[in-house]
Amino acid sequence: MNNMLDITLLQLISAYIFIIILLAIVRWRKIPREKEIIIATLRMTIQLVLVGYLLVYIFENENWIYSVLVITVMETFAVYNIFKRTKKEMNADLKKIIAVAMVSGTLAAFLYFNFIVVQFSPWYDPRYFIPIAGMLIGNSMTGITLGVSALIEGFSSRKKEVEAALMLGATPNQASQGIVNHAFDSAILPTINSMVGMGIVFLPGMMTGVILSGAGPLDAIKYQIAIMLGITGSVSLSVIIFLYYGYKTFFNKRAQLKL
Amino acid sequence: MFTFSNVQYKDILKIEKLTFQDKQIICLFGESGSGKSTLLKMLNGMLTQDSGKIFYKERLIDDYDPVELRKKVVMLGQDPVMFQGTVRENLLFGLKFTGKSEADDSKLKELLKDLRLEKNLEDDADQLSGGEKQRVAFGRVLLMEAAEVYLLDEPTSALDEETETKVMSVFTQHIKREGKSAIFVTHSKEVAEKYADQIIYMNEVLANEEISE
Numbered sequence: 001m002n003n004m005l006d007i008t009l010l011q012l013i014s015a016y017i018f019i020i021i022l023l024a025i026v027r028w029r030k031i032p033r034e035k036e037i038i039i040a041t042l043r044m045t046i047q048l049v050l051v052g053y054l055l056v057y058i059f060e061n062e063n064w065i066y067s068v069l070v071i072t073v074m075e076t077f078a079v080y081n082i083f084k085r086t087k088k089e090m091n092a093d094l095k096k097i098i099a100v101a102m103v104s105g106t107l108a109a110f111l112y113f114n115f116i117v118v119q120f121s122p123w124y125d126p127r128y129f130i131p132i133a134g135m136l137i138g139n140s141m142t143g144i145t146l147g148v149s150a151l152i153e154g155f156s157s158r159k160k161e162v163e164a165a166l167m168l169g170a171t172p173n174q175a176s177q178g179i180v181n182h183a184f185d186s187a188i189l190p191t192i193n194s195m196v197g198m199g200i201v202f203l204p205g206m207m208t209g210v211i212l213s214g215a216g217p218l219d220a221i222k223y224q225i226a227i228m229l230g231i232t233g234s235v236s237l238s239v240i241i242f243l244y245y246g247y248k249t250f251f252n253k254r255a256q257l258k259l
Numbered sequence: 260m261f262t263f264s265n266v267q268y269k270d271i272l273k274i275e276k277l278t279f280q281d282k283q284i285i286c287l288f289g290e291s292g293s294g295k296s297t298l299l300k301m302l303n304g305m306l307t308q309d310s311g312k313i314f315y316k317e318r319l320i321d322d323y324d325p326v327e328l329r330k331k332v333v334m335l336g337q338d339p340v341m342f343q344g345t346v347r348e349n350l351l352f353g354l355k356f357t358g359k360s361e362a363d364d365s366k367l368k369e370l371l372k373d374l375r376l377e378k379n380l381e382d383d384a385d386q387l388s389g390g391e392k393q394r395v396a397f398g399r400v401l402l403m404e405a406a407e408v409y410l411l412d413e414p415t416s417a418l419d420e421e422t423e424t425k426v427m428s429v430f431t432q433h434i435k436r437e438g439k440s441a442i443f444v445t446h447s448k449e450v451a452e453k454y455a456d457q458i459i460y461m462n463e464v465l466a467n468e469e470i471s472e
């Protein structure tokens with residue numbers, strides 16, 4: 001963090017002008033969103049400040065327990081967030097599967113990424129461990145959220161197709177193939193799109209961070225490529241695990257569509 | 260072939276005794292809402308009764324693997340369903356699951372003729388009219404030669420009389436020739452009397468009127 005530009009508190013506060021502008025616009029257009037905007041801004045600020053202090057502490061007191069604790073909190077929050085953001089009703093089995101898919105998919109990608117691709121040491125070095133975990137978990141969370149919605153929506157809008165296939169002797173797996181494939185597709189599409197725009201439309205997360213912290217752009221790009229691939233792996237793995245088990249919760253033991 | 264004994268499903272259906280004979284074409288006849296579709300769905304395990312027993316070939320339906328049962332007792336639902344794709348893909352859709360018989364284009368074209376469908380195999384199934392969709396769905400089931408019993412829920416409800424007659428006679432000949440069984444639902448008394456070996460009147464088999472009232 002040697003030649004990184006520091007901004008003063010006053011400069012930082014001046015950035016809140018963007019929120020003021022936003023608030024002015026919604027008030028002028030009479031869009032009832034003021035409360036949400038203020039809450040979101042406050043949460044963002046408070047959460048980041050707290051996390052900042054937390055990270056300072058964790059970076060200064062490197063310990064595998066802290067790293068593991070942080071990733072546990074992230075996973076828990078991600079799973080909870082998927083439940084909250086899915087507007088449609090979910091049964092208990094589906095929730096269980098979401099949690100298992102989220103944790104096992106991201107962890108598998110995370111372990112491969114850390115021990116085979118990046119190989120930092122010690123393995124719990126919070127400077128790598130935490131941001132990498134954050135990116136894999138965050139993207140898988142978005143992917144599964146999209147997948148869950150597409151799956152539930154597919155089973156409700158294409159119920160007749162599923163039933164017609166079952167009546168012809170299809171297994172639940174065969175009968176839901178179209179829905180599952182569509183859900184997979186919509187879940188990974190944002191990740192694929194972000195690879196397409198990578199470097200041209202945005203220089204995201206890790207790369208910005210690495211450049212800001214003083215490393216050369218080429219080093220930053222190597223990290224960015226690696227992390228993009230890692231994210232893709234993590235998203236596809238967790239989404240496919242979710243879908244592989246998730247569609248089954250829509251059927252009962254007698255291969256009948258529930259509901 | 261099928262035997263019902265004290266079967267109850269919610270408050271929709273209650274049947275004390277009912278037998279369907281093998282190698283027959285049987286028509287289920289009854290007013291709307293009397294439970295014909297519900298009854299058909301129980302015969303191939305799409306619905307399970309709350310109490311009582313249903314046998315298929317002397318064996319409890321609950322004891323069959325539901326997917327294996329449905330390959331033998333194939334059902335055409337009341338609303339014709341088209342899957343994304345061409346007429347050909349839709350006709351072949353059911354065969355994918357049984358994986359036994361094959362059907363080449365000449366056979367499919369023959370089938371289209373039997374069904375009086377003047378469409379190409381490449382046509383988009385979604386563009387078909389309601390009655391055309393119904394015939395494609397009918398054809399899809401007819402191709403499934405591994406089936407022992409065909410359950411057809413109002414297979415010709417959207418067809419004009421002439422087409423209906425043609426389709427039903429092709430179908431019944433097919434059933435007789437292959438020595439199979441069929442149970443179909445219709446609202447047309449004429450169709451019932453003309454094509455069925457036996458007509459089962461829902462109001463005669465249902466026991467719930469006296470119970471629930």
Ligand SMILES: Nc1ncnc2c1ncn2[C@@H]1O[C@H](COP(=O)(O)OP(=O)(O)OP(=O)(O)O)[C@@H](O)[C@H]1O
Binds near residue numbers: 290296337
């Ligand atoms: N999933 C369901 N849940 C609750 N009730 C249902 C369900 N499906 C059907 N019913 C009810 O069961 C009764 C019988 O329905 P069913 O579809 O078997 O009648 P039907 O004889 O086939 O009528 P139609 O000639 O109009 O097709 C109806 O009163 C219907 O409202």
Ligand SMILES: [Mg+2]
Binds near residue numbers: 295296297337412
């Ligand atoms: Mg009906």
